Amino acid sequence: MQTFDLEQNGLRALNKALQVTDPASNQTAWEVVNARGSHAIAVGLDAPIEVTVRGSTGYYCGGMNKQATITIDGSAGPGTGENMMSGKIVIEGDASQYLGATAHGGLIVVKGNAASRCGISMKGVDIVVHGNVGHMSAFMAQSGNLVVCGDAGDALGDSCYEARFFVRGKVKSLGADCEKKEMRPEHIEILTRLLAEAGCDAKPEEFTRYGSARKLYNFDVDNAAAY
Amino acid sequence: MCGIVGLFLKDKSLEPKLGEMLTDMLITMSDRGPDSAGIAVYGDDHEGFAKLTIQAADPATAFENLDKDLAAAINEHVTVRVIDTHAVIDLPEDKMAEARAALKELRPGARVMSAGEVIEIYKEVGLPGDVAKRFDIPKLTGTHGIGHTRMATESAVTTLGAHPFSTGADQCLVHNGSLSNHNSLRRKLAREGVTVETENDTEVAAAYLTWKMQNGSTLGEALESGLNDLDGFYTFVVGTKDGFGVLRDPIACKPAVMAETDQYVAFGSEYRALVNLPGIENARVWEPEPATVYFWNH
Numbered sequence: 001m002q003t004f005d006l007e008q009n010g011l012r013a014l015n016k017a018l019q020v021t022d023p024a025s026n027q028t029a030w031e032v033v034n035a036r037g038s039h040a041i042a043v044g045l046d047a048p049i050e051v052t053v054r055g056s057t058g059y060y061c062g063g064m065n066k067q068a069t070i071t072i073d074g075s076a077g078p079g080t081g082e083n084m085m086s087g088k089i090v091i092e093g094d095a096s097q098y099l100g101a102t103a104h105g106g107l108i109v110v111k112g113n114a115a116s117r118c119g120i121s122m123k124g125v126d127i128v129v130h131g132n133v134g135h136m137s138a139f140m141a142q143s144g145n146l147v148v149c150g151d152a153g154d155a156l157g158d159s160c161y162e163a164r165f166f167v168r169g170k171v172k173s174l175g176a177d178c179e180k181k182e183m184r185p186e187h188i189e190i191l192t193r194l195l196a197e198a199g200c201d202a203k204p205e206e207f208t209r210y211g212s213a214r215k216l217y218n219f220d221v222d223n224a225a226a227y
Numbered sequence: 228m229c230g231i232v233g234l235f236l237k238d239k240s241l242e243p244k245l246g247e248m249l250t251d252m253l254i255t256m257s258d259r260g261p262d263s264a265g266i267a268v269y270g271d272d273h274e275g276f277a278k279l280t281i282q283a284a285d286p287a288t289a290f291e292n293l294d295k296d297l298a299a300a301i302n303e304h305v306t307v308r309v310i311d312t313h314a315v316i317d318l319p320e321d322k323m324a325e326a327r328a329a330l331k332e333l334r335p336g337a338r339v340m341s342a343g344e345v346i347e348i349y350k351e352v353g354l355p356g357d358v359a360k361r362f363d364i365p366k367l368t369g370t371h372g373i374g375h376t377r378m379a380t381e382s383a384v385t386t387l388g389a390h391p392f393s394t395g396a397d398q399c400l401v402h403n404g405s406l407s408n409h410n411s412l413r414r415k416l417a418r419e420g421v422t423v424e425t426e427n428d429t430e431v432a433a434a435y436l437t438w439k440m441q442n443g444s445t446l447g448e449a450l451e452s453g454l455n456d457l458d459g460f461y462t463f464v465v466g467t468k469d470g471f472g473v474l475r476d477p478i479a480c481k482p483a484v485m486a487e488t489d490q491y492v493a494f495g496s497e498y499r500a501l502v503n504l505p506g507i508e509n510a511r512v513w514e515p516e517p518a519t520v521y522f523w524n525h
Binding site: 036037038056058059075077078093094096097115116134135136 | 478479480482484497498499500501502512513514517
């Protein structure tokens with residue numbers, strides 16, 4: 001395990017060091033100390049390395065991540081895991097707004113709560129939140145799975161496409177064209193796998209599935225009021 | 228983009244350090260708002276006395292003999308402390324209205340930054356660190372304070388466009404965001420006899436809250452009505468004589484983080500602003516909910 005003091009050595013040096021880490025070497029585990037809410041920590045990584053950030057992070061931690069496993073031992077600022085392609089981000093505390101925005105792949109786990117717009121425009125990422133998510137979560141979500149073990153705020157899944165949403169608690173309101181759906185065996189299977197990967201002991205049977213009603217896909221004059 | 232910081236002290240032993248802590252928080256928010264900065268500090272309450280903070284573009288002329296001229300006009304002794312472009316006038320509480328009217332005649336170029344029993348507002352154009360140095364903000368003591376770093380989007384970079392804005396006796400408002408209906412609201416307020424000096428959107432919000440309170444609303448009620456009447460993006464932090472309040476618009480895209488310990492309640496646009504506060508590692512840290520009015524009072 002190599003330790004990097006962010007306050008002493010700066011952000012550019014950190015991201016450079018992480019981005020050139022050779023996955024074949026025996027030094028693929030990093031600990032970042034003195035995060036102090038800094039922006040853009042561990043962005044653009046593209047190797048199966050492990051990074052643990054001590055303390056809370058600011059905007060865009062783990063953005064564009066490929067392959068790496070990033071653990072935030074604190075809370076995460078806005079836009080964490082934005083446009084992630086693969087790999088894993090684990091947030092021990094809470095996550096701020098637009099977690100995993102536009103992310104294409106990988107897994108994001110939040111042990112606390114996530115704020116508004118969680119998974120906005122998600123394009124294949126899986127997000128598991130142990131607590132609650134805020135309003136407008138999964139807005140325009142296109143694919144992937146959003147699992148919420150607590151409650152969801154207003155307008156869940158507004159204008160969504162083919163992403164799946166699993167909520168164990170209450171949903172304050174559903175967004176336009178988002179509806180409750182039947183939980184079939186294949187969904188129980190997906191959920192069982194995601195809960196296990198996220199270290200969550202909730203039972204898949206306790207969840208309700210939501211998804212697109214597919215009424216806003218194409219323009220239809222009868223739907224004008226819903227656009 | 229703008230930066231907001233706020234600190235409400237529960238532990239009296241921290242009061243001598245209020246200015247120092249707020250300055251550190253304000254400077255951390257420099258890259259959210261490098262064009263101007265301001266701070267409102269709530270200091271000691273002297274029974275029977277009030278404070279009027281004014282600003283002048285030409286302080287050498289405007290503040291020369293101000294104490295004598297004002298004392299003659301209101302028949303009471305006043306003291307004037309000049310700090311860079313600002314002057315804090317200490318005067319008997321019951322002479323406030325008279326003094327403000329007299330000032331308009333005596334120093335037409337001077338602008339009132341704040342008025343009240345304990346509030347002082349300082350704001351200027353420039354980097355937050357430079358502004359804090361000019362007004363010696365680290366030396367200020369008090370029970371609570373609010374700071375703002377501005378990146379102008381809606382109107383010019385001027386002293387009067389900087390925050391905080393005074394909304395009444397011992398009250399102020401800072402804003403991160405932009406209001407889209409400030410022109411129509413400005414016209415509406417003008418019809419009600421409320422004048423707004425600049426093109427700035429936040430000044431309209433401040434005038435709106437003042438107008439609501441003049442018509443019988445409490446600050447909390449005025450903020451609640453703001454949810455219906457103010458269109459746009461905002462995180463507001465308001466200061467009162469006893470404490471401060473926070474309100475985010477229903478969309479809540481402007482960031483806000485709060486921290487509370489036995490010693491203080493702190494607000495920051497980002498967590499970065501809070502990292503040097505004592506005991507932050509064990510503080511309860513959370514984001515205020517949208518469309519919810521929060522208040523802390525002594």
